[in-house]
Amino acid sequence: MATQEKEEAPHAVGRRVVLFPLPFQGHLSPMLQLAELLRARGLPVTVLHTDFNAPDPTRHPELAFVPIHEALPTSATSPDADIVAQLLALNSGCEAPFREALASLLRREDVACAVVDGQWYAALGAASALGVPVLALRTDSAATFGSLLAFPRLRDAGYVPIKEERRDELVPELEPLRVRDLIRIDGSDVDALCGFISRVADAARASASGVVLNSFDAIEAPELARIEKELSCPAFAVGPLHRMCPGPAPAEHGLHAPDRGCLAWLDAHPARSVLYVSLGSVARVDRGVFEEMAWGLAGSGVPFLWVVRPGSVRGGGADEPPNGLDEEARSRGKVVAWAPQLEVLAHEAVGAFWTHCGWNSTLESVCAGVPMLAQPCFADQTVNARYVTHRWGVGLEVGDVIDRVRVAERVRMVMLGEEGDRAREKVRDLKLQADQCVAASLAVDNLVRYVLSL
Template sequence: MAGDGRSPTGRCVVLFPFPSESHTTPMLQLAGLLRARGLGVTVLHADLNAPDPARHPGLAFVSIGESLPDEIASSPDLAERVMSLNAACEAPFQAALEDLVRRGEPVACTVVDGQWYRMLGAARRAGVPALALGADSAAAFLAMLAATRPRADGHAPVQEADRLDEVVPGLEPLRVRDLIGVDGSDDGDTVLRFTASVAGAVRGASLGVVLNTFDAIEGPELAGIRRELSRPVFAVGPLHLAGGPPVEPQQHVLDGGCLEWLDARPPRSVLYVSLGSAARVDRAAFEEMAWGLAGSGVPFLWALCPGSVGGDDDEPPFPEELHETVRRRGKVVAWSPQRAVLAHPAVGGFWTHGGWSSIMEAVCEGVPMLVHPWLADQTGSARCVTRRWGIGLEAGRVVERTAMARAIRRLMVGEHGPQAPRERARLLRMQARECVAEGGPASLAMDGLVEFILGL
């Protein structure tokens, strides 16, 4: 445990992040903002991928002590794994929450990640009001709600293959294929069961929703969620911008010289490449990516996590013919300080998997994107980047070296210059900063969230 979770207000909020980095990070950023506004914060957490309390002074950390069956780790289906995690953690979470209340902790409410749909019901049984934090986009959240309506109310045609390219009414510009899990590797029935479980729990057991987004990029989606739920929706993002500089984990202190390497490059000349920590690229796709980067003629910084290429436990070797090109024009590292990299003046584009945290970080630094979605909500996010905001290109799921080289050159240079998407990206950057400034929409939303919590 780090800190004692106490507060000047005499009230405490209990947070429960989902145990993956892309979900834990925004939850802990929210924790810091709540703490700064006078609330005590206790973070209940799973032992799986547990957060490091030393990085978050002032917060109290309590393990729920879950016991996970072996099949959770071995299941190849992402949605099935998440549902199994929910089943395994529901009772331990409820017991830990009840223990806090029994010990006299002044718990005002709990905020659980939206993936923890079973925890909303567990909190209600424990007698604790609950809110859900959506770590993904408002568009993804609205798509889950809309796709699980009864068909008579406009159920999206998620299982009809001949309608995959239809735009979904009320979710423009998303097509059916852009909805979570559709046209992907996950079993369609499993994904629909998962999204229905999330939507049902939010509708039935949450008092409100907190989202890491802002009106300038997702105003219509936020309005749609408010219509769907008829309860408070707090758009408090961009959380990473409001929360200040990150505290990096100890194992990431060494960044492989990323920033020094960028210092020697001209402004907006480097393509930053990172497909996230969850993507697993097969050997053939990896080599096509490498050849595409080489063929583009563009300098690149590639953050390539160990184990992210199929069949390799260590750093994957490049094809022999590419070693000299990589040495002269590119830099490959196992990890990079992504926020600092995106903020560096030498970075002119970002080849990303389309995870929401990565997109928000790029938006906040005004960096145009080449989006290469792999799973879950990433196809929808790619659609927003390209068709809604006009700040990038979509790479598509099939990796082919010639097409990738062409897309990279188009993003970084363009036939008539990349100024249109770059200018739009700069506008969004300015709007994001205005949003989190004192008196801005995100700041006011945080004030409203704290007032709502204290009123429970």
């Protein structure tokens, strides 16, 4: 964690840092933001990457990009793949080509360390086996990573797999989390998920010389301290990374092209009048849930900007609101395939964010001072949603059951009600603390010193 004493920022040339992101948008963006921060402090950076969902090197001309040229089965690349099977297949298929690419780089460069996405448990072990100090980048929250490290104990205590009769119990060492808030992926094999989590936690313990987190002390100090105690290695909370990046506006690192026309649409609306709706780059919802969301938005009377990503709705049919919506309801809303989220959240017309509570989206909403309506879908999102609603108080829950009446009620509550006003006040306080963290940049400087000491 960042120390409170400001020292001269480190600046070194020569020793290279190698980064290896997981090939999904929520993981690529923070890794590339970290790459830019390290480069700005004088560290040459090489990004090893998969051919699958490869980043665009032209967006980062001062970074070196090297593909590992992996060969992956369909289970690793299909958009319909089970996420746990996908992560296991990616680790299996990329371990050897990553090791070969890193070994080749070692023959030519003085490599200070590798920074590997924490989900790459196989690559963490491979880098360590080559004698390269390796740091694990966690693109989730410190609370999520802490619950992941605790998973073996939770399983021994009978909390995992989740039993219906224990869903609402608080987990003693992880409050305010309930059993239902623990990491889960509905529809995935429970044993496979637990096995994946165990491999990730074991790799962090066995191979990592430190952990880098896209978080900051003011929001997760107790959770960061627990991680350092659990792993007996430093945890660097270098976030919020999208704010730390140099330059006036962080670049879009996404795999989807945003529809920038929605910004002009927002310009035509009064301050804090529009609800922004996006469930992220991976989550999918059933057709029935999607239609209840649409009818609920229509019934709320609130203007909305809704991101409906191609393929985000299961069950077939076009990814657009139902034809039954009347013209008046349709005229209040705008639907786009993707949006420039940072700019949308910063727009004065946006009054709240209906989100899946992915960690990047959660941080972006906090840093924009925008309260949230939480609808977690899977994995770490349940942890984040619980913190949003019950630790920080910066948002409201949509609820377990998505029906149009409840949706309309919750939308009006977050946009127009006293509950929304209280959440808005609290998120503004967190925004100020994030601003102070960005101005100090202590954690990033401490990370660079540590890298140069390895």
